[in-house]
Amino acid sequence: MKLLTFIPTIVTLSLTLSLLSPHAVIAAEGDKKEETPPSLVSVVSVENRALSPKIMVIGSVHSRSSSELTAGIEGKLEWVQEAGTRVKAGEVVATLEKTRLSLLKEQQEAQIEYEQVGLTRLEREYRRLQKLIASKSASETELDKSRSDRDLAAANLKLAQIKLKMIMDDLSRTEVKAPFSGIITERKHQAGEDISRSIAIIAMTDPDNLEIRLHAPLKHSRRVKVGDELHIYHTEGEFHANIRSLIPVSDIRSQTFEARIDLPIEMQDAFSVGELVSLALPIAPKQLTTLVPRDAIVLRSAGAYLFKIDTDNKAVKIPVELGDGEGDWIAVNGDLTESDTVVIRGAETLLDGQQVKLQPLPGSAVSTAG
Numbered sequence: 001m002k003l004l005t006f007i008p009t010i011v012t013l014s015l016t017l018s019l020l021s022p023h024a025v026i027a028a029e030g031d032k033k034e035e036t037p038p039s040l041v042s043v044v045s046v047e048n049r050a051l052s053p054k055i056m057v058i059g060s061v062h063s064r065s066s067s068e069l070t071a072g073i074e075g076k077l078e079w080v081q082e083a084g085t086r087v088k089a090g091e092v093v094a095t096l097e098k099t100r101l102s103l104l105k106e107q108q109e110a111q112i113e114y115e116q117v118g119l120t121r122l123e124r125e126y127r128r129l130q131k132l133i134a135s136k137s138a139s140e141t142e143l144d145k146s147r148s149d150r151d152l153a154a155a156n157l158k159l160a161q162i163k164l165k166m167i168m169d170d171l172s173r174t175e176v177k178a179p180f181s182g183i184i185t186e187r188k189h190q191a192g193e194d195i196s197r198s199i200a201i202i203a204m205t206d207p208d209n210l211e212i213r214l215h216a217p218l219k220h221s222r223r224v225k226v227g228d229e230l231h232i233y234h235t236e237g238e239f240h241a242n243i244r245s246l247i248p249v250s251d252i253r254s255q256t257f258e259a260r261i262d263l264p265i266e267m268q269d270a271f272s273v274g275e276l277v278s279l280a281l282p283i284a285p286k287q288l289t290t291l292v293p294r295d296a297i298v299l300r301s302a303g304a305y306l307f308k309i310d311t312d313n314k315a316v317k318i319p320v321e322l323g324d325g326e327g328d329w330i331a332v333n334g335d336l337t338e339s340d341t342v343v344i345r346g347a348e349t350l351l352d353g354q355q356v357k358l359q360p361l362p363g364s365a366v367s368t369a370g
């Protein structure tokens with residue numbers, strides 16, 4: 001009898017607890033949520049700047065000095081420098097046989113001696129006739145003929161001397177010398193081969209003095225000028241460089257113009273001849289653009305977004321469309337104004353509407369007080 005009385009009491013207590021338990025859980029969760037500390041973030045102000053819309057074009061790295069060397073004379077090759085060898089300006093990189101030219105030199109030297117002897121004889125004859133004219137023992141006709149013979153012999157001597165200089169020049173060309181310091185890139189002919197004066201023997205380039213050349217659509221040639229600074233991207237990062245010269249002409253098929261860009265001295269060692277780079281080329285006048293630091297952008301498969309901080313120090317998620325980059329900043333299109341601040345540290349874990357606490361950037365003078 002006592003057992004039966006106790007059972008209803010237990011059932012009544014269980015029902016009471018079951019009715020109260022959801023409210024107790026909700027209250028506990030609410031208390032726990034209120035205790036969650038604000039997320040620490042760093043922020044930077046949005047900027048509005050004038051930027052030009054750009055297109056990306058491909059450029060390539062070239063040496064400012066690159067040549068295919070010829071001897072300028074006919075002959076047989078005796079020796080050609082190995083490809084891959086570094087040489088200095090003025091260093092011999094190929095030699096030709098000089099036997100025939102040496103013989104021609106000796107022959108011409110003998111010819112000069114012969115002409116000199118003849119001129120000396122005619123000079124003595126002319127002086128003798130001058131003395132005879134004074135004593136009326138020779139005629140003016142004889143003196144004129146002697147003068148002409150002497151002058152002709154002098155001209156022949158001069159021609160012989162010029163020919164010797166030409167032979168000496170050809171002899172000097174039997175040693176092909178590097179016009180600048182660089183590296184041998186190709187041996188086009190080998191020792192033992194006969195070559196003509198215009199045949200290239202060796203190719204060389206200077207890998208230490210480089211430039212970037214780009215070919216872009218001709219219609220954009222009026223948007224750039226000599227001295228303009230372009231943004232350049234490559235595998236090691238990005239940098240700025242200036243246009244040194246423009247070639248705003250094109251053939252009908254390519255419809256492109258060429259720009260040559262100085263590679264900064266400090267960047268020379270980071271590139272090799274033939275390497276490709278990307279360049280941002282302006283294609284329209286500058287216009288006011290909203291920019292944020294690249295670190296503010298969160299990229300997901302659904303798109304890009306960032307967080308701005310409202311007046312209550314809460315994070316507001318803003319979807320954005322990305323535009324052109326400028327160094328550490330990037331143009332965006334979204335619900336932003338110049339007075340907004342955006343999160344650049346801690347955005348990856350933020351939720352829309354989450355309370356935040358602002359912290360200063362390390363080593364930055366930018367104020368992050370909110």
